[in-house]
Amino acid sequence: MPIPATIEVLTSETFAILEGSHVIQLTGQIRQQASQMGMSLLDQTKLSTAASELARNILVHGGEGKAQLECIRSNSKIGIRLLFSDRGPGIANVEQAMQPGFSTGIGMGLGLSGAKQLADEFHLTSVVGEGTTVTILKWVND
Amino acid sequence: MERIPILKMGQFLLVTIQVDLYDRLALDLEADLVGQITQLNARGVLIDISAVSIVDSFMGRILSNIASMARILDAVTVVVGMQPAVAITLVELGLSLTGVYTALNVEKGLDLLRIKTGAAQAVSTDADSSDD
Ligand SMILES: Nc1ncnc2c1ncn2[C@@H]1O[C@H](COP(=O)(O)OP(=O)(O)OP(=O)(O)O)[C@@H](O)[C@H]1O
Ligand SMILES: [Mg+2]
Numbered sequence: 001m002p003i004p005a006t007i008e009v010l011t012s013e014t015f016a017i018l019e020g021s022h023v024i025q026l027t028g029q030i031r032q033q034a035s036q037m038g039m040s041l042l043d044q045t046k047l048s049t050a051a052s053e054l055a056r057n058i059l060v061h062g063g064e065g066k067a068q069l070e071c072i073r074s075n076s077k078i079g080i081r082l083l084f085s086d087r088g089p090g091i092a093n094v095e096q097a098m099q100p101g102f103s104t105g106i107g108m109g110l111g112l113s114g115a116k117q118l119a120d121e122f123h124l125t126s127v128v129g130e131g132t133t134v135t136i137l138k139w140v141n142d
Numbered sequence: 143m144e145r146i147p148i149l150k151m152g153q154f155l156l157v158t159i160q161v162d163l164y165d166r167l168a169l170d171l172e173a174d175l176v177g178q179i180t181q182l183n184a185r186g187v188l189i190d191i192s193a194v195s196i197v198d199s200f201m202g203r204i205l206s207n208i209a210s211m212a213r214i215l216d217a218v219t220v221v222v223g224m225q226p227a228v229a230i231t232l233v234e235l236g237l238s239l240t241g242v243y244t245a246l247n248v249e250k251g252l253d254l255l256r257i258k259t260g261a262a263q264a265v266s267t268d269a270d271s272s273d274d
Pocket of ligand 1: 053057058060061062086088089090091097098102103104105106107108109110111112113132199200
């Protein structure tokens with residue numbers, strides 16, 4: 001499902017994800033933004049946990065990359081959209097990677113499937129040898 | 143260098159996680175706990191995560207690792223104080239804290255530790271008393 005074209009980006013901020021502390025800084029920013037927009041504590045927690053998984057995947061599997069934090073509006077709804085991108089090795093078999101429990105590393109294989117579950121929308125595009133981009137979205141007043 | 147303090151309470155160790163764990167801090171905590179369990183002959187580990195706002199698969203793995211290492215050393219691990227939003231998120235994430243007992247708060251966690259370690263009579267009246 002493509003994200004509808006009617007989305008208007010209100011603000012956008014980009015964060016480099018180069019080391020573990022950047023993940024913590026990012027999730028802190030997301031939480032602050034989400035709380036300012038009136039997102040419930042539970043949804044803030046879901047969104048920042050999903051973000052933590054995806055930012056960590058950049059470090060563990062992609063090497064380094066960036067995260068973009070956007071406040072968006074679509075009709076009467078406002079929300080937060082997050083884009084995670086890296087120029088790492090990419091994912092050869094996306095379907096397999098999305099399976100809960102599948103990991104090519106020492107992880108539990110819950111990051112991608114979990115992030116999809118926690119977000120309102122989830123998109124992953126990956127090209128082997130070029131990198132991976134994951135976009136998630138959570139509405140404030142869905 | 144930042145480190146997470148480990149307090150001794152009788153036969154148990156108490157750890158309060160006040161900051162988001164990044165890799166080195168987590169690894170240090172694992173190592174420190176193993177060292178302290180061995181050195182002090184601790185029977186139980188109580189980990190208070192009431193100040194933790196995100197438990198992702200990384201953090202979940204750390205908690206499970208601590209529990210399984212403690213178990214090898216014959217100590218029980220109880221995680222207490224998980225925020226409700228964090229608990230709900232964990233379930234949606236599909237994360238189960240393998241080998242980790244959970245309790246509502248420190249007091250209930252101590253009760254559970256006493257039961258699990260068979261230390262019910264020995265320390266039930268005064269958690270701070272130590273016989274050594
Ligand atoms: N940004 C990425 N670049 C390359 N491969 C990735 C990326 N993100 C995920 N993958 C691949 O998808 C698999 C599944 O990812 P997922 O986050 O679900 O699990 P994990 O990272 O291995 O473990 P966990 O997240 O539970 O600690 C990974 O093992 C890895 O092979
Ligand atoms: Mg992962």
